[in-house]
Amino acid sequence: MSDSLHELYQEIILDHNRHPRNFNKITPCNHQAYGHNPLCGDQVTVYLFLNPNNMIENIGFNGKGCAISIASASLMTEKLKGKSVPEARQLFEHFHNLVTGKTNKTDLTEEELDYLQPLTVLSGVSEFPMRVKCATMAWHTLVAAIDSPALPTIKNQIP
Amino acid sequence: MSDSLHELYQEIILDHNRHPRNFNKITPCNHQAYGHNPLCGDQVTVYLFLNPNNMIENIGFNGKGCAISIASASLMTEKLKGKSVPEARQLFEHFHNLVTGKTNKTDLTEEELDYLQPLTVLSGVSEFPMRVKCATMAWHTLVAAIDSPALPTIKNQIP
């Protein structure tokens, strides 16, 4: 197994693929968006519950996709629960730089690694340009969910 | 001047181009057709008066075209006046073979040369494949005129 492949399919990624976290439609939910890669047919829906302070109080997803896209979505939900919207956007920027190879993992400081972890396990994607979209699809869909108008009915629904 | 060019633009051709014979709409006229080469815009109309014995009693043409097409039309009208329709068709076949190079002028017997003359002056066209259409346009139009339904009104018109 080549090094880059090893890097790409780390055990933690395979684990998140097999057992994706937060793999459900959350309730209550006040923002959601659907993402879709027409080239491969992969699809993801991201569900958010943002509180009045613009904080991600809860997050979930479901969909179909390759190991990279499922693991990335799963890791994202773990990472973002409890983060503010501006923090989430900033994390996406850093994550994007990492998987496109704009930032090199080995150049990151301890502090930065700490800030990004465990998302850094996906840095191996940068060696596979055709797979960058897989790694970022959930994140793009997250941004779409944040930017979409709130769904008041669901927010106020009685469980 | 190259030999083939010399052969193409013989004095007799240039003369027929400058002074085309039978260059007019004849009266009476009972068959006519319009021919047109969309690639160069050249156009010719052939007018016929066929008598009840299927004899070309009179023939004329007009139009616009290159030296080859005008000379060919002019020579054709000279040749065909007084010929029967089957004779005209046969002449076209021989002429066609000549200008496409299927028959070589030098292979013709005295008798054949005599039969075809003066159309043989156009045999030089066979060296210029892109010009074959110029030499045959009037003849194709002639056939179209023969095959078109008779125009009784013109046939019977009082001059």
Next chain:
Amino acid sequence: MQVPSTHTPTVNYRNDFPVFRQKENKDLAFLDSASSTQKPDFVLDNMQKFYQSSYANVHRGVYGLSAKATDAFELARQKIQHFMGASTKDEIILTSGSTEAINLVAHSFGNQAVNQGDEIILSQFEHHSNIVPWQLLGQRRKAVIKVVNPQPDASFNLESFRQIISKRTKIIAITHVSNSVGSILPVRDICTLAHEVGAAVVIDGCQAAPHIPVNVQEIGCDFYVLTGHKLYGPTGIGALFGRKSLLESMPPFLGGGHMIRSVSFEETTFAEPPARFEAGTSNIVGAVGLGFAIDYLNRIGFNTIQHHEEKLLNYLLQRLSDIKGLRILGNMEKRGPVVSIIMDSAHPHDIATILDQHGVAVRAGHHCAQPTMKWFDVVGTTRISLGLYNSMKDIDQLIDGLMHVKKVFG
């Protein structure tokens, strides 16, 4: 690392293809020919020579170069005519690919043949290029699209067509060989059936022409399309066969130079087919190149091609069937050299990435055939497709890679 194959191919067409002489591709197992084929030296070198010594615009120049180019271009049309078994070269229209060809038929033929409430029949296994143009036609003409389903084994039988066809059927548009799972449709019988109700049959031959001999007269179809880049030819060129009597009654599709008889702002009249359907400057060198690709195939001969590819296909199917947790879509008796697989544990994208690391090029995804994917209830597949240059070794290399996938994903 590779399981050594006990088979040796009789002829090595691989040597004809420069791509495999590149250092980095020496061990490449290219198993994505259904997407696009590699090009042999014969085609590339002759196209190059044409550009270098005989190139000019066609049909329009009195001068020598233009005459040469025109002859080469029309000779290519003739080669395509014979390749498709058309009765005259005026039945061959050169297009930019099969997609343009199908759209041309959908507009020029479809707009006048199809009226409100009429039916267009497609098969469930069409490529998007043979679906979307008909949907757009359906919208324009308020016509209905009807779909013929395959048998459980993914083959198609005539009976399913007979059940759906009706007097309102105006067009049947079907693939000859499915690009995603390899089903071969009974095109000849479908044509007979269609003509009983006066419907026209359009056949998408993209995946058939590289593998089996095509004869439009024997098939009895009204339109047949193929594309050059899947036929060992250049990109940007395709051909449409259309029955002469139909072509003659069809209005033009694109407007432009060459397809006219005369133009004025008041009135424009159009040329005879095929010129009427070839607006603007054609892909001259593309057509010439497709002609050379046909020469190349003819020189090998379809007997040999079929023999070679069938042997490979059987070996491929046999080796795949040995892998547990791997499913082949469709278990019909006969198929084109295209196989779609599903692995329980791994997604097609992940499979393709791992195979790529093994020097195996396959395609992952929906293969522009989303309805086929839906039929099998999958998002996508991993597709293995064969070409002339493939050998047993390529298949061994593939199997080796698939074993690795299993190691990673269990």
Next chain:
Amino acid sequence: MQVPSTHTPTVNYRNDFPVFRQKENKDLAFLDSASSTQKPDFVLDNMQKFYQSSYANVHRGVYGLSAKATDAFELARQKIQHFMGASTKDEIILTSGSTEAINLVAHSFGNQAVNQGDEIILSQFEHHSNIVPWQLLGQRRKAVIKVVNPQPDASFNLESFRQIISKRTKIIAITHVSNSVGSILPVRDICTLAHEVGAAVVIDGCQAAPHIPVNVQEIGCDFYVLTGHKLYGPTGIGALFGRKSLLESMPPFLGGGHMIRSVSFEETTFAEPPARFEAGTSNIVGAVGLGFAIDYLNRIGFNTIQHHEEKLLNYLLQRLSDIKGLRILGNMEKRGPVVSIIMDSAHPHDIATILDQHGVAVRAGHHCAQPTMKWFDVVGTTRISLGLYNSMKDIDQLIDGLMHVKKVFG
């Protein structure tokens, strides 16, 4: 036999073009570039290399070759973007040529922008490819075609457009440079004028792009088309610039693979531009080749190109004006390097045949611009058009040939 020229060209681009190295073309004066240009080694060799080492279908494969091909293809789009001065590469649609590009606009934009009684304005000097698609649109939408006439010197002024334009004008489709007589249209001012009444401007840049720098943002047009084979690039490829906001609101033209978001028999949704307008497999290598042609031109630079061609054009016009009984169509101050001539005594076809015997390639006929011919009241012309590889010697050879024509026809 030739009148020796006292001029010597500073650079000999001729050496870059393999066609002139062929024995039989050593003395060829190729003066038909407006019909199609010859191709430099740089373009041919790089296309060949691409086919030999980086070819695969684009956008669809996970494997290395496909990624390489996709990068090259998208890089070509970027080169075209910069060449045309578009603000993003999503505004560049790759087509099979300018003819398809214009038809695309006439359908996807025209069908929704033009309604019964609306007006489409053309100039009198359009190529058939920029007439027929608008006539067909006019028929579909029951709209009116209006034509702007040139000045007596064959130039166009803004005033003539102002007189014809109205609130009902929805599209102005004009050539940048006339392909038959070389008139240059005031495209920038026409765009300003058009936008005052809310009309869109479509510019046919086929004859401009090889000779003058084009910047769609400076011009301010809504659509601009060019074609590869007249730009020292391969056949079968063209490009359409479309303003992003317009493209986004336009429905697709051709249906097929790649242009969709999702397909089912019930409902199909379409991709964003440019993919929405690129159905099926593109002319991948054609696009890459066009990119190399642009590289070639950029390397020389338009300053140098314009300087070279203007010098030749002036010399050509001067030498032609010395010939009695020869008339140049149009005596405007500025023109593209395209000159149509009429000789009193000889028909264009005869002139071209005699010139061919002198090794001079020119075009005789209507140049797919019958309305222009009618405007000048001629059936056709002999057209001399210049390219990078031409030199004073070519023009001397032409003049020599024309003297011969006079000897034959008086």
